[in-house]
Amino acid sequence: MAEESGSGRGYLAERGWRSWAFTMDHKRIGVMYLYTTIAFFFIGGIFALLLRLELLSPQAKYFSDHTYNVFFTLHGAMMIFLFIIPAIPSGLGNFFIPLHIGAKDVAFPRINLASYWVFVAGFLVVIASLVSPMDTGWTFYTPYSAKTGAAVATLSFGIFLIGMSSILTGLNFIVTIHKLRAPGMTWYRLPLFIWGMYSTSIIQVVATPVVGVTFLLLAMERLLGVAFFDPAKGGDPVLFQHFFWFYSHPVVYVMILPAMGIISEVIPVFSRKPIFGYKAIAYSSLAIAFIGFLVWGHHMFTSGMSPLANAIFSFLTFFVAVPTAVKVFNWIATLYKGSITFESPMLYALTFIFLFAVGGLTGPFLGALATNVQLHDTYFVVAHFHYTMMGGTVMGFFAGLHYWFPKMTGKMLNEKIARIAWALVFIGFNVTFFTMFIVGVKGMPRRYAEYLPKFHVENVISTIGSAILAVGIAVMFLNFLQGLRKGPPAPGNPWRALSLEWQTPSPPDTENFHENPVVTDWPYGYGKPKGPTA
Amino acid sequence: MNAPPADHGDPRVAFESAKLGLWTFLATEVLLFGALFTAYAVFRLKYPALFHSEHLKLNRVLGTLNTLVLITSSLAVALGVDAIRKGKARLLEKYYGVTVLLGAVFLCVKYIEWTEEFHHGLYPGTNIFFSLYFMLTGLHGIHVILGMGILTYVVVLSRRGRFSAGYHTPVEVSGLYWHFIDLVWIYLLPLLYLIG
Ligand code: HEM
Ligand SMILES: [Cu+2]
Numbered sequence: 001m002a003e004e005s006g007s008g009r010g011y012l013a014e015r016g017w018r019s020w021a022f023t024m025d026h027k028r029i030g031v032m033y034l035y036t037t038i039a040f041f042f043i044g045g046i047f048a049l050l051l052r053l054e055l056l057s058p059q060a061k062y063f064s065d066h067t068y069n070v071f072f073t074l075h076g077a078m079m080i081f082l083f084i085i086p087a088i089p090s091g092l093g094n095f096f097i098p099l100h101i102g103a104k105d106v107a108f109p110r111i112n113l114a115s116y117w118v119f120v121a122g123f124l125v126v127i128a129s130l131v132s133p134m135d136t137g138w139t140f141y142t143p144y145s146a147k148t149g150a151a152v153a154t155l156s157f158g159i160f161l162i163g164m165s166s167i168l169t170g171l172n173f174i175v176t177i178h179k180l181r182a183p184g185m186t187w188y189r190l191p192l193f194i195w196g197m198y199s200t201s202i203i204q205v206v207a208t209p210v211v212g213v214t215f216l217l218l219a220m221e222r223l224l225g226v227a228f229f230d231p232a233k234g235g236d237p238v239l240f241q242h243f244f245w246f247y248s249h250p251v252v253y254v255m256i257l258p259a260m261g262i263i264s265e266v267i268p269v270f271s272r273k274p275i276f277g278y279k280a281i282a283y284s285s286l287a288i289a290f291i292g293f294l295v296w297g298h299h300m301f302t303s304g305m306s307p308l309a310n311a312i313f314s315f316l317t318f319f320v321a322v323p324t325a326v327k328v329f330n331w332i333a334t335l336y337k338g339s340i341t342f343e344s345p346m347l348y349a350l351t352f353i354f355l356f357a358v359g360g361l362t363g364p365f366l367g368a369l370a371t372n373v374q375l376h377d378t379y380f381v382v383a384h385f386h387y388t389m390m391g392g393t394v395m396g397f398f399a400g401l402h403y404w405f406p407k408m409t410g411k412m413l414n415e416k417i418a419r420i421a422w423a424l425v426f427i428g429f430n431v432t433f434f435t436m437f438i439v440g441v442k443g444m445p446r447r448y449a450e451y452l453p454k455f456h457v458e459n460v461i462s463t464i465g466s467a468i469l470a471v472g473i474a475v476m477f478l479n480f481l482q483g484l485r486k487g488p489p490a491p492g493n494p495w496r497a498l499s500l501e502w503q504t505p506s507p508p509d510t511e512n513f514h515e516n517p518v519v520t521d522w523p524y525g526y527g528k529p530k531g532p533t534a
Numbered sequence: 535m536n537a538p539p540a541d542h543g544d545p546r547v548a549f550e551s552a553k554l555g556l557w558t559f560l561a562t563e564v565l566l567f568g569a570l571f572t573a574y575a576v577f578r579l580k581y582p583a584l585f586h587s588e589h590l591k592l593n594r595v596l597g598t599l600n601t602l603v604l605i606t607s608s609l610a611v612a613l614g615v616d617a618i619r620k621g622k623a624r625l626l627e628k629y630y631g632v633t634v635l636l637g638a639v640f641l642c643v644k645y646i647e648w649t650e651e652f653h654h655g656l657y658p659g660t661n662i663f664f665s666l667y668f669m670l671t672g673l674h675g676i677h678v679i680l681g682m683g684i685l686t687y688v689v690v691l692s693r694r695g696r697f698s699a700g701y702h703t704p705v706e707v708s709g710l711y712w713h714f715i716d717l718v719w720i721y722l723l724p725l726l727y728l729i730g
Contacts, residue, residue: 171558171562174558175555178554205561209566210566210569213566213673216673217669224657224658224659225658225659226658226659226665226668226669227665228669233661234584235665239573239576243569275683291701324629335655344712391585
């Protein structure tokens, strides 16, 4: 199909709020998800800055302990449930899955719209729960969560709804990828983003129902006094932890796999080389999804499981590292001797690899039984998961936003400002979170508004870093806004990429493709158009 | 406002998609109940004596009656699906109507049971056995209500002449869902009422 110029407004042509609120176009639904989740990223980010502000001084200065507890709970819960889990799958996934496989829409457009509004209902309930804010941490551990005065039942119900929306989205994607691929789009010609999203969808569908009942039970414990988790009535609080982590560990991969998919798209385009080890990357996504279900117990080493169980979980945890390492090696091999250019999507992709590697390499310290007991609940943990979740997933998300901005909006970004923003984000991020490794090893515990004076210097540095990071992110989004309003029109394929979405006008029409595309090759054939060799 | 048909307007693709979608959805339902079944197993191993003494307090007669009601309703659904495969829309509506009615009977019996139990001071918070009992039967009851809603909707669509021997995907899919509801109950009965 020939490249078309992007003069029209494509799927954006229709105006007015009704054309959005009742749309069944996967692209518009994706855009609505993006706006919604990014809004929560900002709200969660403001809470983060407030936390850092409080930690400027060793004594609790601005907030009471309770307020601090509320803030880190809201920060964590919002970032996890309202931003990072839905942002890439429901936002970018909705937009690009049908475009990638040559379909006109997802399999069930009506359910897709419903899942967006269920998501909205979920976050409205979450917001309603703020009347009496939570202070349990985002993990809601019982028995405390069953007793504290906070609106646990309301919040649990909100998260239940969000989970339902996530199940519907995952289901929709699985069916779409199975049934709606264009003629010639075999499994080995799928872009790797699709493999990542497919694995993610499986996790969403399999893990979410379990956390759904768990939160339902927690809510019932509050409302009807059922006795699942209350030891006084014969219940078992550790059962809650098992259920919770059966979901929440795999969900770490719901956060990371789609981001890895984006990286696998960006790297070959900007090094103009076929991706190295296509099949290995594809299958490692599935492998991660599968093994991810077997390792939840590593969050519970200190909760009194049997030593044998601890040892097994510890062993299996190391095992997850294998498919992850496979991916990283394949990306690096792709870069090797490529003609690399450093446009902003590529900068974020490389940042992803670097920060995620740091996060990943510090993981084993936590996965190993011996060191876990020492580092458990210190700032080392906080640093580790910010390196993986924010350094990994959020950077992948940013890479995707920069990469696909021209396609989604039909406008080009100001590349120079994008790079300045990137530099600020990169520096700010490392200053903020690397210092947390240091105080963590020195023994500073997490989740306290106060700390010993000997940790003061590091905390001041970390807070300064968070300010730089915040400025960087602000510049990035101002650049997006500016691009949206004033950016020059984008051509259909500004990066000269080979996957299907770039063979449509920017922005694409409502129909996606005027004629059903016929696929004859894989999307990574830069200079070597002959399908994957491995 | 309207998206183009994603399946390129091909009814075969639409049917295959709907089927795969429903099976995937049923997998999530199995996991939903699976967590509760797991909890049941955990607590039963922990408190065998309690589970024995408590399960005797349930009304086995009503439990069994309800099983018969649901199995009959499942049969009606199967006959309904069979009818539309032969193109008999009126017959489908009758069978699905019977199913919805039997669903209502099931709920009434459940209501009588629960009232009886409340009367004897047995509540969701009484002990772990009754927590499980009320959660499992309550969640199942919600599914019965949902199922009745879906089947009613299918009947309404059928009245509007939407189904024929050639196209009846929603009928098949909703029928499968009702069988699932029946199946869950068939596990619940021995677990809660019969095994001492
Ligand atoms: C924008 C920059 C961010 C900063 C400066 C920041 C800062 C912090 C700080 C200081 C804490 C520790 C609170 C404590 O233990 O006392 C924390 C906790 C946490 N953060 Fe962030 N964060 C940022 C972004 C993110 C992102 C993007 C995510 C998720 C994807 C995230 C997820 C979490 C979670 C889950 C917790 C744990 C909350 C809990 O203990 O329940 N953060 N963050
Ligand atoms: Cu984990």
